[in-house]
Amino acid sequence: MRDVFEVLEQLYKKVLLGATLENDNQDYVFCLSPAFSDGAGSPVTSSKCTSTLGAQGKRQPSPVSLSISVAPVCLKSDARDITLLQLTVIKVMLTRVLSAETEFPAKEKYREIIQVLLLSSDFESKLMCMFQNADKLLSHMAAKCLASLQYFQLRDKITLSNSWIAFCQKNLSEYSDKVVYCLWTLTAVMKEIYKDTCSQKTEILKQFLTLFDTIFEVFYNSLFSQHFENPQETYKIVNSLICFLELLELLIASRIHLDLHFTCQRILFLKPACVLDVVTWPVEAFVKRRVIVFLKKCLLWTAGEDLFRGAAPAVAPPSRHLDVDTLALADAVLQAVDLGLLRTLSVHRKPACFGGEVQPGREQGPGPDHVTLRAASLLIIKSLEIKFQNCASAKEMKVHLQRFMSELLTFLKPHLEPSGPLHNPCEWLSRVFIEQDDDMLEAAKASMGVYLKLAREYEAAESLTQETEVWNHHTHENGYNPHCIFLFFLKNVGFDSTVLLDFLISSETCFLEYFVRYLKLLHRDWAMFFSICRYFDVTECNDSINIRGGITSLVQGRSSHHTESRPVAAVAWHGNAHACVSWASDASSESLNQVVVSQESHATPQTSSQPSPQAPHGLVDYDTSDDSEVESTDPCLAKSKQTPLHQEAMKKVRSAVGTSRHQRELSLELQPRPVGPKDSSTPSSVDREMTPNSIVCEVGTSHRTMKCFEELQGAISRLQNKNLFPYNPTALLKLLKQTEIICNKSMNPL
Template sequence: MEPTASKEPGPVRERRACLTEAYTCLRRGSCPSQRAHDVASAIFVGVCGGVSSGDRESCPPENHSEPTVELSCISMSLLEKISSALMSGSLPPAATLYHAEVLTGLQDMDLMLQLILHFQSNDQIISHLAAKSVSTCVFYQLHTSSTVCPVWQQKCVQAFYSSTPSPALDNCLWSITDVFKRLLQGGHQENIAKLLAAFDSSLMAICSKFLPEERSEALLCLDDVSRSRRWGTTLCLLLELLELLTASSVIYAADVCLQSQRITYTHSSALLTIIGGSSHYFVKKRALLLLKRAVLQKSGEDWALGEGLYIGPKDKHLLADMSTLAKSMLTAVATNWLQRVQVESSSFFGGTRHVRGKEGKADCVMLRALGLLLLKSLELYIQTPRGAAGVNSAFEVCGYLQSVWGFLRQGSLLRTEVTHCCCWLSLLFGEQDDDMMEAAKALFSIFLHHRLCSGLDDCSMLKAACVFGCNPHCHFLLLLQSISFDHSILLDFLISTETCFLEYFVRYLKYLRADWQGFTAACGKTSLLDRHLSLQQSPTALCGGDVLKVTNRDQDPYRSNACFQHTGAISSAAGFHLVEYDSSDESDTEEMEVSQGAPVASVSEKSRFSALDMKLQKLSDLTGILIEPNTTPHRRAEGPQVPVFLSEQTSCPNMAPVSGHVTCDTLASVVLCMSQLREVVKRLHTKKLFPYNPSSLLRLLEQL
């Protein structure tokens, strides 16, 4: 640095020294030796120094020296640090007064106009630092005087109305997004209303340009986006701003309700056109995630906006807007929109790996977003008058489910073959608890709707539910198997606010009381799958695209006849266990089966039989079902037999006979897990350590 400093003119060296001292004192919380006016002047000249020759007419002639780009960067960084420090209140009183005087001097010098000139700079570092400085100063002015900076507002409104992709438009979008984010994170409700009112019409104008409602215009916009990366960057910045606007409509819906807050819903058709069009992949992904968070009412969750404030729809337009989004989604699916959606290889830290043939790994973020968006749209649709009643409505909903399962099967998206559609839930959402619970809740609502409207009997209904992948018993059992029937994990779900597990769990337990027979049938199906198939890889391989290796544990005639068998692999929930059951002393289904010619069981084997006897006895005590656990399926003729839950009287047509021993083992594991969960919840509630009143939940668990 020394040789460079020696070549600089005297005024430049003085300004550099002044700025360096001011920055050092700001970090220490002290006042520099120079006057506040001198520091303000050094910052102003440094900012003007980075202005291109064509824009220097508005800059005073005495400031047309040759300061370096580095000096400009230091000046803007110092300005941003001063504004942030004053906002945080971290400075001592004397330093606070001093630096507030510096900002007042800069406002008198009309610094904002000079900063905005940098918005159109081709130097990305300069333009970004200018946008950061502007947004911080605008936020500071809103906080101190509750007014929107007129120079900044005029520049942004002009850029939005012109809607011409350029560095200036990008920086305007970035700066207003940053100001909005700061306001939402700080809960500045009045200032949010002022900011929205200042930009409402101009935001509608730019969205009409980039997200036209007419399909033909949307396709023309897509052509521009696909030809120019500048358009793609601008559109991504606009989508980020839309997410913040959508978040504000949920958080402050009762006080602020403007057209710009509803753009995500009202222009959802255009967003779906972008997702299914020829635009850049990062644009499609950003648009899809925006729609997913909008339909879940979780916009802004990546920035921790409105944490704990999503207590339900308050805006009078929100229900209608959600219905509009659901209608747009279902209309798109009905027109083969899914066939146009492109899911590329998954990304990793170094970028995106492009490989040949079927070795590519599907982008599970896209797949989960697509699946959840469609499921939530169906859940919203069945709440409308048209979708609430009628056999046609029930089969229409099932047709949409078949569309999404067919989309997941096509090509090499997940590289596994699934014949039991209920497994798609855990296969697709198994790595994301919050999404899995939302999907399970949506599928449960769809199941209840189909059960109400289809007119089928219980047996036929459960069979149809498995065909369409919405049998709630299968989903619940696969969930329990994925956590190895560990009640402590369910307890974590009940306490956590990150998922909707409590709502889903209570609704399912209420339904379980009325359909215990269907539950035992599902226990037989999942037991059969778990008995014959095992995964050799972790669940991450499912969405990673690697071929899952499946091995037979024994050659059983039931496997070839099972109604819901897997020909290639099963979901992570059905086959992956946190505990290896082969080494577990509590639940070894496979090692408990003995052929007729087998030798006498060893001590360890006898202990396993004793463990099973205890589980079955406990199941008998809890349920009142007579269970005699002292036999195995292969030795039924030699003594008392275990009752077969899935007999011809209780099972659906075409369902293979399932060992009652296996069924009881699964059923015992479920009831034991629920009993343990009830006991620990009851104990915590007695000690007043449970975060809410679980009395209703305990009553439901006791009925098991």
């Protein structure tokens, strides 16, 4: 038994190095034939193995033949180790066959050995029998090995064995105990197809899905109609559900990126209520979270985006069926919310422990499950955006928006209050997504889409000018005013232009598309933007008064450079209509005359007299192509233009934006100047005399925003001049320049 293990170990080392094997194929087949013929682990009678390998995996001067008989009575642990090593060697050999780095002679030898193994009538049957083995490691390795074999056959255009197809169809249709391993193996095969870089990827996947298209739909209907009669059944259903959700995500991803059309790829969109019903199941909270995150990915068309090696393939062109399916899923989500989805969804976080087990006596972690909060929030706001794209009536959209956003804000309120009261409903977005940039920008883009759609409908009906105050009230009351959302975002990043530059260069978020849309909106809606900026200033000063009045002794004991109090808006969480209307209306002279600028007192990290802190460079590798246009708002196009390149490009960019000289340029202090319409209420006065009744505030929000834009414009121009920007920023620079012109005109109308 020991000799067999040593021979296999020598073979493993040679295959791992990609060395060419010299012996007859049949000798290696004998060595690699699984030692177990049944699920209990009973050893086979005998096998013969001829070895020409030395201790270090090198060829000996003369071959040494080892005839090894496996004793009928042997320790199961020894047989287990041999079987695990056999499966490992087969798995590595398959990896070597599919690798472009393996030399051709060695690759052909490995391929011949695998083909001889497959000709054995019981080889794959032995692997399938191991699925039921009590040893979980053994069953897992058998599933991995079988999945690699299936992909090898698909890649080499070898017909899959009837025994494997029958095994899958039987277990998926009957929902047996082996269904989890069947799902896992099918998922592993699809992952291998995705990760491969061969040009026949679409054809391979088509061949695979043709065999299982019908049975996937049967299993979908069977799984989501299960009944929870006992704890053992619940455990089995949960395991099957988790495995199937991963497979379902791969099926949807294949529809997004590859030109394929199978029923199993659309089954979620044809019957979305089945998956949404899982939230009402008597299962653990992590299962419901998994479902919500899965649905969010499907709605954003980001399913399976992390499965590709290198750059992900382009998204398939939009089609009528794709739009119909997306709308069906969005409608199902909103209908579920209307029926109480959020009231059923649990977001109470539990302490995470290795293996999913909670240590006895360990206290529950504070706060909610923010992953669930983010996924549910983005799912709803994105569903509303999709719904409104297919809705013609402004009145109908307004009713839908008010109902669903009220439901969402009510759901979020108790989970956000521990970190401070939420005075402005528009602040919900930055508070919920503060730790997840990509989801935050997707939510901001979706809320802007809702705003723009409603604005167009109001303008078409010529009612926007007649109902300005009602419109403003509605945007703030329901938390989707784009100016508020953008300003809260800027506050979160400290008005730091280097953070915006990082977002623009990176392809990990949709910031480019969102930023371009917002700049275009800002040009048309400058008066509203400046009005909101003034109220941000007033509110910060009022908060400063309240804080200094309530904890004067505490403030006196602190240095002036500590973090400022959290800025909030002037609207209460459930304020009356007049309060919401006044938020968006012109500021009163009495309130705004209190706003004064000081560079000597009450300094904060966001004061313009201090350079902005340098953001960490989370940049991705990119090329120097300049053939794209930022004006395009297609997220797929924007991402496809930001492709990775060499490490040298990264060094050049870091040198361009991170050296001390350029960093000084990016953070160069501007002289304080009023930004916005020139009227009596502009926050431009400077009061250097400290009196008990004076209010000292930092530079106004509009000034900091324009300074951030100016620094960003300069940084982009420098990178463009050095051919270091990953796409052509001409259109973006044009928008930033137009913003500066509009700002200057508002300051000097004559």
